[in-house]
Amino acid sequence: xxxxxxxxxxxxxxxxxxxxxxxxxxxxxxxxxxxxxxxxxxxxxxxxxxxxxxxxxxxxxxxxxxxxxxxxxxxxxxxxxxxxxxxxxxxxxxxxxxxxxxxxxxxxxxxxxxxxxxxxxxxxxxxxxxxxxxxxxxxxxxxxxxxxxxxxxxxxxxxxxxxxxxxxxxxxxxxxxxxxxxxxxxxxxxxxxxxxxxxxxxxxxxxxxxxxxxxxxxxxxxxxxxxxxxxxxxxxxxxxxxxxxxxxxxxxxxxxxxxxxxxxxxxxxxxxxxxxxxxxxxxxxxxxxxxxxxxxxxxxxxxxxxxxxxxxxxxxxxxxxxxxxxxxxxxxxxxxxxxxxxxxxxxxxxxxxxxxxxxxxxxxxxxxxxxxxxxxxxxxxxxxxxxxxxxxxxxxxxxxxxxxxxxxxxxxxxxxxxxxxxxxxxxxxxxxxxxxxxxxxxxxxxxxxxxxxxxxxxxxxxxxxxxxxxxxxxxxxxxxxxxxxxxxxxxxxxxxxxxxxxxxxxxxxxxxxxxxxxxxxxxxxxxxxxxxxxxxxxxxxxxxxxxxxxxxxxxxxxxxxxxxxxxxxxxxxxxxxxxxxxxxxxxxxxxxxxxxxxxxxxxxxxxxxxxxxxxxxxxxxxxx
RNA sequence: GGUCCGAUAGCUCAGUCGGUAGAGCAAAUGGCUUUUAACCAUUGGGUCGAAGGUUCGAGUCCUUCUCGGAUCACCA
Numbered sequence: 001x002x003x004x005x006x007x008x009x010x011x012x013x014x015x016x017x018x019x020x021x022x023x024x025x026x027x028x029x030x031x032x033x034x035x036x037x038x039x040x041x042x043x044x045x046x047x048x049x050x051x052x053x054x055x056x057x058x059x060x061x062x063x064x065x066x067x068x069x070x071x072x073x074x075x076x077x078x079x080x081x082x083x084x085x086x087x088x089x090x091x092x093x094x095x096x097x098x099x100x101x102x103x104x105x106x107x108x109x110x111x112x113x114x115x116x117x118x119x120x121x122x123x124x125x126x127x128x129x130x131x132x133x134x135x136x137x138x139x140x141x142x143x144x145x146x147x148x149x150x151x152x153x154x155x156x157x158x159x160x161x162x163x164x165x166x167x168x169x170x171x172x173x174x175x176x177x178x179x180x181x182x183x184x185x186x187x188x189x190x191x192x193x194x195x196x197x198x199x200x201x202x203x204x205x206x207x208x209x210x211x212x213x214x215x216x217x218x219x220x221x222x223x224x225x226x227x228x229x230x231x232x233x234x235x236x237x238x239x240x241x242x243x244x245x246x247x248x249x250x251x252x253x254x255x256x257x258x259x260x261x262x263x264x265x266x267x268x269x270x271x272x273x274x275x276x277x278x279x280x281x282x283x284x285x286x287x288x289x290x291x292x293x294x295x296x297x298x299x300x301x302x303x304x305x306x307x308x309x310x311x312x313x314x315x316x317x318x319x320x321x322x323x324x325x326x327x328x329x330x331x332x333x334x335x336x337x338x339x340x341x342x343x344x345x346x347x348x349x350x351x352x353x354x355x356x357x358x359x360x361x362x363x364x365x366x367x368x369x370x371x372x373x374x375x376x377x378x379x380x381x382x383x384x385x386x387x388x389x390x391x392x393x394x395x396x397x398x399x400x401x402x403x404x405x406x407x408x409x410x411x412x413x414x415x416x417x418x419x420x421x422x423x424x425x426x427x428x429x430x431x432x433x434x435x436x437x438x439x440x441x442x443x444x445x446x447x448x449x450x451x452x453x454x455x456x457x458x459x460x461x462x463x464x465x466x467x468x469x470x471x472x473x474x475x476x477x478x479x480x481x482x483x484x485x486x487x488x489x490x491x492x493x494x495x496x497x498x499x500x501x502x503x504x505x506x507x508x509x510x511x512x513x514x515x516x517x518x519x520x521x522x523x524x525x526x527x528x529x530x531x532x533x534x535x536x537x538x539x540x541x542x543x544x545x546x547x548x549x550x551x552x553x554x555x556x557x558x559x560x561x562x563x564x565x566x567x568x569x570x571x572x573x574x575x576x577x578x579x580x581x582x583x584x585x586x587x588x589x590x591x592x593x594x595x596x597x598x599x600x601x602x603x604x605x606x607x608x609x610x611x612x613x614x615x616x617x618x619x620x621x622x623x624x
Numbered sequence: 625g626g627u628c629c630g631a632u633a634g635c636u637c638a639g640u641c642g643g644u645a646g647a648g649c650a651a652a653u654g655g656c657u658u659u660u661a662a663c664c665a666u667u668g669g670g671u672c673g674a675a676g677g678u679u680c681g682a683g684u685c686c687u688u689c690u691c692g693g694a695u696c697a698c699c700a
Contacts, residue, residue: 011634014650014651015650016634107650111655114656127660129658131658161650176659180659195634195651198635198649199650200636200649201637204636205631205692207692269700270699319698320694328700535700565699588700590700
């Protein structure tokens, strides 16, 4: 592996070379081109009224704008304020001496012996006005201003779009009514060697957006026009959602904890882990796939309400909805059951969504309104029936009278029908799941007459099923449960657009969940679906150590049977439960997916600052 | 892994039927002391993702490969 030259990283071309030359000329002019600090502040009558760390461009602009607005109200496009109003505004504004620093958000607009440019702190921008005869430069080696006439103007001429400078001067309003800083001293702070992203389009290639996130974020503050959230705003919204959730949990008596990221056993969820090795201990460790079992150990230990908001790692495929590391909020509350947890989670999500959106419970996702003000609750079977009937109506036939899928015969009938109607049979989509039922796709490839014939045949199959099914055996029952879940995924999942808790999961696929007191085959478990995405998963936690032991042993058997994602037995967890865990409910909430919904993003990589990508490869390098 | 789409100047993109490589922005030089996607004039800037093929001639057609995106299958 060869170490690249600086020039291979900052490749010389006409853009970078021009900037590099400017940097050298600046060095001759003012010395150190990367000084260590700049003191920002706002003064009135020699008194500091906004101190250094608070004197951001955003804060200064928000401080000064109301003063301007007192005299000059919002003007229509192209109209200028009267001299009288402007003089009044300036009389007040001129008394503030300000020192601000930021990045040149636009290329300098030079007009002979004066120039305008906007400085940005990433959020807001403030215009500065530099007049040749009024401005002095700062020597960065001595810290003193350079008295020589024209030095500041020369310095200004060597600035490029994207450079950082600090300026001192006074506030005023221009002829066109824009709040500005009349610059008296100018200090160079840092150079942008690369040209800034396109001011109209930003960075449009999604790969470059993610790979060079810093440049994408710069583009957020430079872009002139935009119709959706900038990248910066996406991540600000993400931060607000997360802080809203933390606040809600803290206010409700939860304590935030951190449990191991590197664990000797990958448990708590059904997933493949990343494996690593600890040299000193001489053991293999797994990046955690879920913090669940650790958090429940803490409820054993007496933390009645705990939460952890952090990363999980799963060594699985990447997709729009899947990143190898993703952020999950998990929390557990003693003495609560699944119903109490749904109430609580709903309240928490509502409040934090409002914090993130600035008050609204409605968001636009992909042209569709998603309404967080109402969370429906529906059993899995009812969801299947509801959405199956919708398909059925589209089909224009009404012979299916499914009740509530409460017998294996009904489930088997529906499943057989779907398998029969599958488009894969006519070899339209070779890779398609054979049980996938896509009516629109089917219509594309078979005409109406053929469709009618198929439906007729399906009808025969439908009624032939009952003879084959032997009810009331445990084997039939287990496959019945699995079929229900499968049907749910095929028929209903993608149609669950508005927030909905799906309840009554089969116990067999919920090894950490308690059974319902009403039905021993049903787990007290829910999943929250929004826009067809699973966003949360919770249940009444199983706290009987003996039963938990047996359920995990069953999982181990499935693992031996080839299910790589079945859970493994964690002996210490069983021991912990044996110390006694109070009845409790828990939930895991996929933060990235919620953020996607709140920011109208279709890819999880757009809501993760640095998503995992293939490494950059230079020409000539080969794949290993 | 399958299918579809894409890769042209530093950036965003055009490029007709196969016939001299284009625009805007950015850059360089000059002008302009209240502009704001500043403006005016001039100039430079290209291995058209890579390799091979067809052709008198390829950015354009064909084959293979690389990278990326979308989508399907697995998964939260």
